[in-house]
Amino acid sequence: MEATVARNRALDLLRKKKHEEAFVRHLNPLLTSEYTASLTLEEAFKNSVLEDEQLRMMFSCCHPSISEDAQGALILKTLCGFSVAEIASAFLSNEETITKRLFRAREKLREEKVSFEVPPDADLTERIESVLTAIYLLFNEGYHATHHSLLIREDLVEEALRLGYLLTKNDRTKTPNTLAFVALMCFHASRLYSRIDSIGTFIPLKEQDRSQWNRELVQKGISFLQQASQGETVSAYHLEAAIAYEHCIAPTYDSTNWESIDHLYAKLVQVRPAPLITFQHAIIKAERFGPEAGLQHVAPLENDPALSNHHFLFTAKGMWLAQLNRNTEARIQYQKAIHLAQVPSEKNFIQSKIDALPSL
Numbered sequence: 324m325e326a327t328v329a330r331n332r333a334l335d336l337l338r339k340k341k342h343e344e345a346f347v348r349h350l351n352p353l354l355t356s357e358y359t360a361s362l363t364l365e366e367a368f369k370n371s372v373l374e375d376e377q378l379r380m381m382f383s384c385c386h387p388s389i390s391e392d393a394q395g396a397l398i399l400k401t402l403c404g405f406s407v408a409e410i411a412s413a414f415l416s417n418e419e420t421i422t423k424r425l426f427r428a429r430e431k432l433r434e435e436k437v438s439f440e441v442p443p444d445a446d447l448t449e450r451i452e453s454v455l456t457a458i459y460l461l462f463n464e465g466y467h468a469t470h471h472s473l474l475i476r477e478d479l480v481e482e483a484l485r486l487g488y489l490l491t492k493n494d495r496t497k498t499p500n501t502l503a504f505v506a507l508m509c510f511h512a513s514r515l516y517s518r519i520d521s522i523g524t525f526i527p528l529k530e531q532d533r534s535q536w537n538r539e540l541v542q543k544g545i546s547f548l549q550q551a552s553q554g555e556t557v558s559a560y561h562l563e564a565a566i567a568y569e570h571c572i573a574p575t576y577d578s579t580n581w582e583s584i585d586h587l588y589a590k591l592v593q594v595r596p597a598p599l600i601t602f603q604h605a606i607i608k609a610e611r612f613g614p615e616a617g618l619q620h621v622a623p624l625e626n627d628p629a630l631s632n633h634h635f636l637f638t639a640k641g642m643w644l645a646q647l648n649r650n651t652e653a654r655i656q657y658q659k660a661i662h663l664a665q666v667p668s669e670k671n672f673i674q675s676k677i678d679a680l681p682s683l
Contacts, residue, residue, distance in 0.1 A: 381457070381486070384428075385450040388435050393428035398457035400425055409464055412633075412665075447495055455504050455560070458486050462508050466515065480515060484508055491547070502551035503560035509544030510567035513537040525672045529576045541571045559595040562587050581611040598629045602636060614643035634660035638673055650680050 384401065385394040392414065399405040411421045465479025487505040490496040517531040548564050566587045573579040588604040602624055609617025621636060630636045641656035654677060661673040 381454050382447075382450050383432075384457075385453040386432065386435065387449070388431050389428045390424075391453055391456075393424045393431075394453040395457040395460060396421055396424050397428045398454070399460060405461075405464070410460075412464075414460070448498070451490075451496055451498060451501065454490070455487075455500065458483050459504065459508075461486075462511070466511055477515070480512055484512060499551045499554050499556040500558045500560050502547050503558060503564045506544045506547035506551060507560055507564040507567055509540050509547060510564060510571050513540035513544065513571060519668065523668050525668045527672075528570070531576075533574070536571065544568065544571070557594075559591060562591040562594060566591070579610075581607060585611055598624055598627045602630060602639070606639060609639075609643055614646040617643045632663060634663040634669065634673065637663065638676075641673075641676060645676070645680060654680055 380401075381398060384397045389397065396410050396414065399410050400407070407418045407421050407425070410416075410425075411418045414421065461479055462483035465476040465481075465483060484505075487501070487508055490501045491505055513536050514528075514531065515537075517533070517535040518526055520526055544564070545568065548561075548568060551561060551564070566584050569580050569584050569587070585604075585607050588600070588607055592600050592604060602621060605617050605620035605624075608620045618640065621640065624630055624636060637656045637660035641653045641660060644650070644653035644656060657673055657677045657680075661670055661677070664670045664673055
């Protein structure tokens with residue numbers, strides 16, 4: 324009975340994000356001292372069946388009768404409490420598409436009478452990838468919120484880390500991909516609080532105070548990445564974790580090994596071809612070869628529907644054009660970006676770039 328109460332309390336606090344102040348104070352040291360979110364929960368609920376129940380629900384949502392996109396959307400909506408708007412943003416889609424996707428998925432689950440259980444070993448690997456995708460989308464929404472007043476939502480970051488860590492504690496789900504994925508989250512989470520100032524204004528990587536980065540989380544990430552690298556598997560998560568590792572070990576922004584990151588992105592685009600990955604690669608090209616290279620690299624993406632509704636592309640173009648003193652063009656790009664930005668801190672950041680341009 325006590326285990327059930329503890330389990331339900333954890334699910335309510337973490338999945339529905341209705342954190343009580345005392346519990347938040349207990350979990351907040353996660354990113355300020357050590358990687359303890361899962362350890363704290365494990366200790367608090369070690370007599371419960373939380374881990375197994377979470378895995379059953381997550382993997383049930385990834386039933387093969389449901390499309391991969393619908394699997395991730397179903398996890399985010401049902402288990403993580405995302406709104407349709409947040410899911411649409413995570414998938415670079417629109418709300419109508421996500422609503423239809425969720426409806427079809429739920430109908431399929433009812434028709435198939437899917438039970439909440441971990442699938443047989445033969446099906447596990449295929450389902451793990453969809454689970455990792457959903458957790459990564461959860462983490463990204465916490466790391467860089469798209470439909471929230473705050474840029475960072477630490478409750479979502481904590482939940483994603485917790486779920487990822489649970490997968491590494493289960494022999495059936497502790498795969499090289501899982502380990503690389505958790506390494507990637509650790510590297511990103513180590514930089515979480517250096518991304519905003521005391522009033523919540525966004526701070527770009529170049530201007531971040533690296534002394535604020537959580538070195539214990541970096542070391543955790545290195546440990547997971549080393550475990551993930553024992554074998555022949557090289558997944559997109561391995562490459563992304565290696566890229567994040569390069570950022571974390573650079574003592575300064577200017578000393579970053581841009582050549583290594585450029586080569587890693589070239590491999591990543593081959594393993595996981597996607598407009599967002601190509602855009603991220605363009606940023607590295609600009610750092611390595613200059614703003615013209617960045618503009619040239621994103622040119623094929625300018626009409627891509629996956630990016631046209633997000634400010635990232637236009638913000639980057641505005642910054643590169645400003646560096647080239649093409650200020651009128653830069654202003655146009657910034658104005659497009661500020662119109663699309665959803666979070667106040669992002670709008671303020673873009674406005675600061677507009678204000679820095681020479682007067683017309």
